[in-house]
Every structure is written in structure tokens, then in C-alpha cells.
Amino acid sequence: MEVRLEGITKSFGDFTAVNNLNVTIDDGTLAGLLGPSGCGKSTTLYMIAGLEKPTSGRIYFGDEDVTDLPPEKRGIGLVFQNYALYPHMTVRQNIMFPLENAKVPKAEALKTAQEMADLVQIGHLMDRKPGELSGGQQQRVAIARAIAKKPRVLLLDEPLSNLDARLRLETREEIRRIQQETGITTIFVTHDQEEAMSITDTIVLMKDGVLQQKEAPQEMYRKPANQFVASFMGTPPMGFLTGKVENHKIMIGSSVLSEMEAADGEVIIGVRPESWRLSEHEGMDATVTMVEVIGRDTLMTVEVEGQKIRCLIDSDYEVKVSDKVKLAVKPQAIHLFDKTSGHRLG
Template sequence: MEVRLEGITKSFGDFTAVNNLNVTIEDGTLAGLLGPSGCGKSTTLYMIAGLEKPTSGRIYFGDEDVTDLPAEKRGIGLVFQNYALYPHMTVRQNIMFPLENAKVPKAEALKIAQEMADLVQIGHLMDRKPGELSGGQQQRVAIARAIAKKPRVLLLDEPLSNLDARLRLETREEIRRIQQETGITTIFVTHDQEEAMSITDAIVLMKDGVLQQKEAPQEMYRKPANQFVASFMGTPPMGFMNGKVENGKVFIGSSILGDAEVANGDVVVGVRPESWRLSQEEGINATVKMVEVIGRDKLMTVDIEGQSVRCLIDSDNEVNVSDVVKLTVKPQAIHVFDTTSGHRLG
């Protein structure tokens, strides 16, 4: 089911949480609503769910305008951050609850509940209660309950935030597997860009209620629309320097960094830490200010023409504080942004 938002704005008094949002989530895809706290992503999810009504704009499921439909008539499955399971009910009863409300015959509801539990790999836990389950198992119960009624759209509100790091990794892979097996259009809210990049077909990145970019994860990483997107996507984040372009050459101070097919003038130059390369022969001079060993890599903070950036290099390289090294940048890895708007120039 395609989900389409047209000119969606949501205001709370004088505060605008979402501002003129236009975005389409394609049928059968897994999309992540991503952004820092307060960017409007959860509000957007709640408007899609029908828990919040837009101040203006329209919401469509396929060709159907659902803007004024109550949540229970939209055909959505919703998983909250805290899972909202009934503690006095067993896993089986929790999964069956929406089916019983929909007057599904008990024998059929039992069959569906078992199928959904098997899909999320908790079929052996049906007689347990939520208090007897781990956080990851409770998460799976909540997902099974949400998809038991075969929703048109599955909505997840920060579904992994209550899990530890290892369980978060396992569970996000499970969410992807479940989505692919069911084919349900799925939208989930997260503030973790690594989480969004790892499993989504598309990322909807927001800031201050405004859409910054909607793109496939790797394409957004490779071609960020503006300086905010560039800084938000990637760990460690992209570093920025003041520079200029003259006749297709990018200068940092008096040193040539590389090429860029943009108009002459002052620019902001962005390079991801992993795009730098140590060179023995040619390159731009950099003075090492700090070295951190992070497993297989070293993260150097260097000074280039009075500006500080971070470079990620193989830990086998011997570098020390105060060393002067030569650095080059991988081809196509120099990002150039407008100094005023922050928009990507090339």
C-alpha cells in the first residue's frame, strides 16, 4: 500500500511540528523516518496512524484519502516504543486481542495467532505472560499482534530504543525479515542513522519539521542534499572546511584538495573521515593533533591550513601527534556546499 503525504502541516499553538511535508512511501517498502529529537518524525507517524490530525494537507493510502478516517478504520498496525502489551494476558491472548475485537471466529484467531508467532519466532512462548519475556521477545509479541489483522500499513515508533546494543542489532534484522516476508508497507521512527541505513529501502530525513531529503540509504550517504544531511548521515560524521573553487579546483587555503565541477567562489568543503588516504609522495599537508585507536582503525584529528578535520585510517599506519603527513581524498569523495544555504553544489 502506497502512503502519500501532500502538504502536511501540524501545529500546536504557535509551534509548527511538521511543516508542509510532501513525501511518498512506495508500496511494499520499508521506510525510516529519521532525524534528531524534536524534528517531527513521531508526529508524522501519528498523523499517518490517525492519532493526530494534520492542521492542513492530506494523507492517502493508495488512492484513498484517509485524512479524516479514525485510526481504527485505516487498516494500520501500530507498535509503540513501550510495546503496550497486556501484562495479565498470555502471549497468545495478546496476539489474539485485535482479532477478537474484530469478531474473528476463535478457531481462526487461534490459527492466525500461531502463524504470526511462528513468523516472529516466538511460537514456543505462547503460554507465557509479558513479565516472563525479555525485551526482544516482548517486541516480537507487539509486532505479531500488529500484523495479525493483516494491516495495510505497519507503523513502528522507535521500536528498538529499549533494547541493548546486541539485541537491537538482532531485532532490526528480524524487522527487515518480517517486512520482506509479509510485503507490508512499513514505516518506522528512529533517531539512529545506522539503524535506518542498515535495513530500510528509503530514509525520510527531517529537521525542525521540514523534509531534508528522501532517498535510498546509500544514495543519501553518497549524495547528501545539504550540509545537515551530510553531517547527520555517517559515523564518524563528515568534516567540513572553508574553501574556494577556482577553475574546477578545490582549494583549502593555498593547497589544492581536488576537483569539483562547480562555479568559482567560496564554498564549504565536506570530506568523510573514511575518504582520506595517507600518501607517501603527494597530497595536502596536515599536522596530526590527536590519534585515537578504535579497533581496526585509527581516528586522526589533523590541522589543514588552520582548520581541523578527522581522518579514519588503518590502524597499521604509524602516526603520532605533531607528525606532518600528506593526505589525499578518494575520487568523487569531495562534497561542496553553498556557504549561505548549505545546499549541495557538487
């Protein structure tokens, strides 16, 4: 089911949480609503669910305008951050609950509940209660309950935030598997860019209620639309230096970083830490100011022409604070942004 938002704005008094959002989620895809806290992503999800009503704009499921429909009429499955399971009910009863409310015959409801439990790999836990389950198992119960009524759209609000690191990894892989097996259009909210990049077909990245970029994860990583997107996507984050383009040379102070086809003028130069390399003969002179060994890699902070940037290098290179090094970078790894607006150049 395609989900389309047209000119969606949501205000709470004088505060605008979502501002003129236009975005389409394609049928059968897994989309991540991504951004920092307070960017409007959960508000957007709640408007899609029908829990919040837009101040202006329209929401469509396919060709159907659902803007004024209550949640129960939209054909959605919703999974909350805290799972919202009934503690006095068994796993089976929790999954069956929306089916019983919909007056589905008991035999059919039992069969569907077992099928959904098997799909999320908790079929052997049907007689347990939520308090007897791990966080990851509870999350799977919540997902099974949400998809038991065969929704047109599945909505997940920060579904992994209550899990530890290992469980988050396992559960996000399960969410992807379940979405692919069911083919349900799925939208989930997260503030974790690694989480969004790992399993989504598309990312909708927001800041201060405004859409920054909608793109496939790797394309957004390779070609960020502006400096905010560039800084938000990637771990460690992209570093930035103030420089200029002069006669097709990328300059940082008096140092030449690279040659590149670009218009002359002052720019913000963005380079991801992993795109730098140490060189013996070419590149910019830099001084190491901090060294952090993180397993197979070394994250070092260097100073170039009075500006600092972080570089990720192989830990086989032995560097220490105060070392003088030469830094080089491939031209295709350089991102240029307008110094005033932050928009991508080229």
C-alpha cells in the same frame, strides 16, 4: 499499500512540528522516518496512524483519503516504543486481543495468533506472560499483535530504542525479514541513521519539521542534498572545511586539495573520514592533533591551514600527536556545499 502525504502541516499553538510535508511511501516498501529529536518524525507517524490530525494537508492510503478517518478505520498496525503489552495476558492472548475485538471466530483467531507467533519466531512462548520474556521477545509479541489483523500499513515508533546493542541488531534484522515475508508497507521512526540505513528501502530525513531528503539509503549517503544530510548520515560523520574553488582547483587556504569541475567561489568542502588517505608525496600538509585507535582503524584529528578535520585510516599506520603528514583524497569523494544555504553544489 502506497502511503501519500500531501502538504501535511501540524501546528501546536505557535509551534509548527511538521511543515508542508510532501512524501510518498511506495507500496510494499520499508521506509524509515529519520532525524534528530524534535524534528517531527513521531508526529508524522501519529498523523499517518490517525492519532494526530493535520492542521492542513491530506493523507492517502492508495487512492483513499484517510485524513479524517479514526485509527481503527485505517487498517493500520501500530507498535509503540514501550510495546504496550497487557501484563496479565499470555503471549497468545496478547496477539489475539485485536482479533477478538474485531469479532473474529475463536478458532480462526487461535490459528492466526499461532501463525503470527511462528512468523516472528516466538511460537514456543505462547503460554508465557510478558514479564517472563526478554525485551526482544516482548518486541516480537508487539509486532505479531500488530500484524495479526493483516493491516494495510504497519507503523513502528522507535521499536528498538529499549533494547541493548546486540538485541537491536538482531531485532532490526527480524523486522526486515518479517516485512519482506509479509509485503506490508512499513514505516518506522528512528533517530539512529545506522539503523535506518541497514534495513530500509527508503529514508525520509527530517529536520525542524521540514523534509530534507527522501532517498534510498546508499544514494543519500553518496549524494546528500545539503550539508545537514551530509553531517547526519555516516559514522563517524562527514567533516567540513571552509575553502574555495579557483580555476577548477579546490583550495583550503593556500593548499590545493584536488582539481574538480566546479564554478569559482567560496564553498564548504565535505569529506568523509574514511575517504582520506595518507600519502608520501602528494596532498596537503597537515599536523596530527589527536589519535584514537579503534580496533582495526585509527581515527585521527588533523589541522590543515588552521582548520581541523577527522580522518579514518588503517591502524597499521603508526601516527602520533604532532606528526606532520600529507593528506590526499579522491575527487569523487569530495562534496561541495553552498557556503550560505548549505545546499549541494552540482
